[in-house]
Amino acid sequence: MSAAATLPSLTDAIALGLTDSEYELICEKQGAPPNILELAMYSLLWSEHCAYKHSKKLLRTLPTEGPHVVMGPGENAGAVDAGHGLVCAFKVESHNHPSAVEPFQGAATGVGGILRDIFAIGARPVAVLDSLRFGELGGPGSARSRYLLDGAVSGIGHYGNSIGVPTVGGEVYFEGPYEQNCLVNAMALGLAPREALVRSAAAGPGNAVVLFGASTGRDGIGGASVLASAELGEDDDKRPTVQVGDPFEEKKLLECSLELLELGLLVALQDLGAAGLTSSASEMASKGEVGIDIDIAAVPLREADMEPFEVMVSESQERMLCVVEPRNVDAVLEVCEKWEVNGAAIGAVTDTGRMRVLRDGELLGDMSVRALVDDCPLYDLDPVKPTAALYPPPAATLSADASPQESLLALLASSNIASRRPLFEQYDSIVGSRTIRRPEQADAAVLALPDGSALAVSIDGNGRRVAADPRNGTIATVLECAANLACVGAEPLGTTNNLNFGNPEKPHIAWQLTEAVAGLGEACRALAAPIVGGNVSLYNEGATGPIYPTPVIGMVGRLPDGRRAGRLGFLNAGDGLALVGPFAPSQPASELAKLRGHVLPDGLPPVNLPDAVAALAAVREAVRSGALSSAHDVAEGGIAVALAECALAGRLGATVTLGDGWWEALGAPGEDGAPNWPEGARDAALFGEGPAGILVSGPEAGLRSLAAQTHVRLIGHVGGECLRIALDGQDLIDASVEELAEAHAGGLKGYFA
Amino acid sequence: MKFGVLQFPGSCDEVDALEAARMVGEAELIWHRDRDLQGADAIVVPGGFSYGDYLRAGAIARFSPAMESVIEFAREGGLVLGICNGFQVLCEAHLLPGALLPNVNLRFTSRQVRLDVVAPDTAFTSACPPGRQLSIPAKHSWGRFHADAETLERIERDGQVVLRYAQGENFNGSVGDIAAVSNETGNVMGLMPHPEHAVQELTGGSTDGLSIFQSIRLAAERVAA
Numbered sequence: 001m002s003a004a005a006t007l008p009s010l011t012d013a014i015a016l017g018l019t020d021s022e023y024e025l026i027c028e029k030q031g032a033p034p035n036i037l038e039l040a041m042y043s044l045l046w047s048e049h050c051a052y053k054h055s056k057k058l059l060r061t062l063p064t065e066g067p068h069v070v071m072g073p074g075e076n077a078g079a080v081d082a083g084h085g086l087v088c089a090f091k092v093e094s095h096n097h098p099s100a101v102e103p104f105q106g107a108a109t110g111v112g113g114i115l116r117d118i119f120a121i122g123a124r125p126v127a128v129l130d131s132l133r134f135g136e137l138g139g140p141g142s143a144r145s146r147y148l149l150d151g152a153v154s155g156i157g158h159y160g161n162s163i164g165v166p167t168v169g170g171e172v173y174f175e176g177p178y179e180q181n182c183l184v185n186a187m188a189l190g191l192a193p194r195e196a197l198v199r200s201a202a203a204g205p206g207n208a209v210v211l212f213g214a215s216t217g218r219d220g221i222g223g224a225s226v227l228a229s230a231e232l233g234e235d236d237d238k239r240p241t242v243q244v245g246d247p248f249e250e251k252k253l254l255e256c257s258l259e260l261l262e263l264g265l266l267v268a269l270q271d272l273g274a275a276g277l278t279s280s281a282s283e284m285a286s287k288g289e290v291g292i293d294i295d296i297a298a299v300p301l302r303e304a305d306m307e308p309f310e311v312m313v314s315e316s317q318e319r320m321l322c323v324v325e326p327r328n329v330d331a332v333l334e335v336c337e338k339w340e341v342n343g344a345a346i347g348a349v350t351d352t353g354r355m356r357v358l359r360d361g362e363l364l365g366d367m368s369v370r371a372l373v374d375d376c377p378l379y380d381l382d383p384v385k386p387t388a389a390l391y392p393p394p395a396a397t398l399s400a401d402a403s404p405q406e407s408l409l410a411l412l413a414s415s416n417i418a419s420r421r422p423l424f425e426q427y428d429s430i431v432g433s434r435t436i437r438r439p440e441q442a443d444a445a446v447l448a449l450p451d452g453s454a455l456a457v458s459i460d461g462n463g464r465r466v467a468a469d470p471r472n473g474t475i476a477t478v479l480e481c482a483a484n485l486a487c488v489g490a491e492p493l494g495t496t497n498n499l500n501f502g503n504p505e506k507p508h509i510a511w512q513l514t515e516a517v518a519g520l521g522e523a524c525r526a527l528a529a530p531i532v533g534g535n536v537s538l539y540n541e542g543a544t545g546p547i548y549p550t551p552v553i554g555m556v557g558r559l560p561d562g563r564r565a566g567r568l569g570f571l572n573a574g575d576g577l578a579l580v581g582p583f584a585p586s587q588p589a590s591e592l593a594k595l596r597g598h599v600l601p602d603g604l605p606p607v608n609l610p611d612a613v614a615a616l617a618a619v620r621e622a623v624r625s626g627a628l629s630s631a632h633d634v635a636e637g638g639i640a641v642a643l644a645e646c647a648l649a650g651r652l653g654a655t656v657t658l659g660d661g662w663w664e665a666l667g668a669p670g671e672d673g674a675p676n677w678p679e680g681a682r683d684a685a686l687f688g689e690g691p692a693g694i695l696v697s698g699p700e701a702g703l704r705s706l707a708a709q710t711h712v713r714l715i716g717h718v719g720g721e722c723l724r725i726a727l728d729g730q731d732l733i734d735a736s737v738e739e740l741a742e743a744h745a746g747g748l749k750g751y752f753a
Numbered sequence: 754m755k756f757g758v759l760q761f762p763g764s765c766d767e768v769d770a771l772e773a774a775r776m777v778g779e780a781e782l783i784w785h786r787d788r789d790l791q792g793a794d795a796i797v798v799p800g801g802f803s804y805g806d807y808l809r810a811g812a813i814a815r816f817s818p819a820m821e822s823v824i825e826f827a828r829e830g831g832l833v834l835g836i837c838n839g840f841q842v843l844c845e846a847h848l849l850p851g852a853l854l855p856n857v858n859l860r861f862t863s864r865q866v867r868l869d870v871v872a873p874d875t876a877f878t879s880a881c882p883p884g885r886q887l888s889i890p891a892k893h894s895w896g897r898f899h900a901d902a903e904t905l906e907r908i909e910r911d912g913q914v915v916l917r918y919a920q921g922e923n924f925n926g927s928v929g930d931i932a933a934v935s936n937e938t939g940n941v942m943g944l945m946p947h948p949e950h951a952v953q954e955l956t957g958g959s960t961d962g963l964s965i966f967q968s969i970r971l972a973a974e975r976v977a978a
Contacts, residue, residue: 157861161892162802164765248805252762340762426861428892431800433769433949433956448956562955752860 016043029371040309044275051376054504078532080493089123092187094537099184103151116271123190130170135179162247167427168445180542201287209347213319217302220315249318256339286373291352384507396597418747443484454562456490463548469604474519476691487631489623490557492529502546512549569649571629573719581615583693612692618710627702634693656716659728754778757793765801773949795832798839811841840943851900857926863892867919876972887961891946898927
């Protein structure tokens with residue numbers, strides 16, 4: 001065959017990201033050295049990005065089953081039962097490396113990719129959330145971080161706004177270790193009638209394989225192996241491997257796909273993502289235990305002279321692949337014509353178990369589907385706990401002798417806590433008319449369902465705390481996500497996750513990954529919130545070292561009555577104010593410690609998971625019953641910042657006294673109950689962080705009934721125009737809501753001028 | 754009373770507009786390739802990014818077969834409401850005066866805005882509660898209303914300015930704080946904010962947008978009677 005005229009060598013294989021032994025194994029599977037097309041296809045499907053070769057064994061330890069799970073990991077997206085015959089499909093995915101190279105297109109195509117995963121299983125996308133990480137916005141290196149932030153936010157907005165799917169929530173943090181390697185994770189949710197779900201397994205030898213959507217060009221060639229499965233080096237060389245997105249094309253593709261499914265014209269459907277036709281066709285064949293023949297002469301191309309391997313590995317966006325019975329091919333192409341998308345029958349399902357690539361009858365490549373998809377070797381990690389600190393301390397920006405009030409204002413203005421309004425105002429959060437809670441109205445986004453119930457969704461990560469303690473930090477992250485759901489009254493149905501880590505071949509990264517996955521499994525089991533899908537992004541390292549290990553958790557829950565969805569803002573003057581849960585704040589690894597330039601601690605205090613889960617359940621039930629006026633999870637900046645956030649959202653002050661019960665909680669016993677607050681304990685009480693703390697306000701009766709269920713500390717009451725916080729009779733903070741608002745609103749505003 | 758809601762490839766808010774219209778009357782979607790307006794008494798040109806808005810917002814949609822029928826319908830006095838991208842389409846079709854330019858901040862901006870009803874007796878505002886501001890979400894990147902000085906003077910004089918952004922709410926930089934304008938004969942109106950997203954308390958933050966649809970119903974019934 002002509003393509004095999006000059007066979008590639010081991011050197012070529014290594015340049016494509018394979019190892020010596022993997023190349024040898026490929027030769028063995030093929031029975032001969034592969035030609036360039038075959039090698040290109042193997043190199044992509046055997047990349048970390050497609051084969052999960054360093055993470056698959058760990059991922060197998062995660063809980064994936066539960067009463068609400070309709071579709072678990074392995075499909076384009078997971079799905080849970082949303083009640084009354086509806087299912088909610090959801091998944092989070094990363095587009096970190098493309099975004100670090102070209103932030104606008106990288107982030108835009110990240111959104112495009114995750115949306116395709118949702119409608120590939122037959123669900124209409126109804127919401128997008130995103131989780132972003134960049135370097136510091138001030139100081140050396142910050143110009144790059146500001147450029148990446150602006151580009152990524154614009155890209156997410158451009159794609160989501162143009163396609164008519166609301167961006168309802170998200171999170172963003174700024175830390176030095178993300179400076180070279182930013183994180184852009186996008187999550188999407190879709191809704192479908194249960195019987196409308198479609199799988200991606202190809203079936204029925206003789207059936208046609210139809211490619212529809214955008215035409216195929218040279219963009220994104222080798223993205224999965226070159227960009228996503230290696231550390232970032234000289235970025236500019238890699239720019240051509242970043243794909244370019246077209247939300248209009250995707251909007252048409254979305255409507256076209258859903259119409260094809262509604263008309264019952266498809267046997268199977270799959271989107272084209274990383275590794276393009278190569279991975280989608282091979283995976284469809286693998287799942288159906290069949291073979292597929294692809295005729296590349298039939299693929300609509302942007303450039304006529306593309307090499308066969310380029311056609312097979314192109315990552316051109318906005319394309320789908322489907323299996324169609326021969327009698328329905330014309331009807332499928334007609335629907336494509338209606339929506340003005342290209343459609344072409346490019347191949348057929350076979351019973352050979354082979355992935356064959358042809359051009360006008362000439363055989364260009366012939367591989368076993370099993371070898372391509374399932375036979376990539378899986379590696380054991382070699383985890384070793386590091387003996388020295390992996391991350392340098394951040395530069396101090398707040399003096400250690402700042403007063404509590406100065407510290408509170410500095411925290412509210414800090415990039416990690418300041419109002420996200422300058423970002424979320426760039427997103428359409430309401431299209432579709434389902435959004436019951438918009439950003440900054442509640443801890444989780446809430447979406448109305450047709451039967452009056454509602455879905456709640458939150459996405460969370462806390463790289464700094466996971467860096468300090470991968471296991472407990474990950475548990476805390478999962479608990480925070482669940483707490484956000486509890487605060488609006490929702491019970492978790494399922495979880496998705498994106499594991500963003502450094503190079504797993506390094507023992508200390510392997511240790512972070514192993515510990516984090518153990519914590520993830522433990523927390524999801526305790527919450528009965530199984531993992532229904534997700535993504536792993538490894539090799540997130542720049543020249544200055546690895547990112548903070550950042551598991552990003554997305555959780556979807558349900559509440560029976562959308563009208564009773566909780567809010568975070570104080571509502572009524574005179575309401576009592578209480579702290580719920582086994583919250584035990586400590587200063588190390590907190591936002592305050594960061595502002596003071598402290599190095600990360602080695603380990604975080606463990607949390608009592610059953611107590612935490614019980615507290616969340618009690619809050620959830622109280623919100624559902626209408627007993628509370630507000631509920632808000634205590635996170636970055638501790639109690640003082642959480643109180644300020646409630647005050648800002650409700651434009652109403654509060655008077656709070658911390659003390660008494662705080663002794664035990666903080667492990668700093670006083671003598672004979674006399675006020676004795678050492679500096680560290682005072683800071684921990686006001687600004688310390690830890691999982692499982694929820695601030696609630698409400699009428700006394702409501703708080704009393706909550707106290708009958710779980711651990712509740714009454715700390716004050718709502719009212720007035722100021723936030724006043726005293727500790728054992730000593731007034732520490734007295735700031736007007738206006739003053740707090742000014743600090744909070746200004747933190748990020750300047751970066752989007 | 755029946756609304757027809759146009760649907761272009763790239764429309765985003767057409768289903769929201771359809772559902773909002775159904776709260777006050779019947780409503781159907783009209784595909785962009787259809788010339789038949791299905792006997793609609795009023796047409797809504799919805800928000801979104803028709804044909805991707807790649808040339809200029811609304812510039813291609815105005816040539817669609819459905820829009821050709823809408824232009825004829827409007828010239829015969831039919832009621833036409835353009836929302837956001839629909840406003841842009843109606844300006845491109847010369848059914849409305851002026852043009853929409855990029856926001857002064859050059860960014861897509863999404864915000865709940867308060868609007869003053871400056872012309873309370875039009876076919877689009879007669880059901881708005883007298884003397885009260887409307888609270889309606891706006892979300893767009895090309896929403897800065899612009900008209901030359903002469904046109905501006907004429908539309909101000911002739912009462913074609915229907916809604917204005919309340920003080921401090923004009924984030925896109927529209928001239929004269931203009932949020933909605935009508936044609937000379939008062940049967941066509943365009944606005945950047947989205948009344949269809951403010952029709953129920955639960956998801957809209959207010960129900961003020963419903964009064965726009967109710968006004969259209971009243972006007973259509975007057976025509977029929």
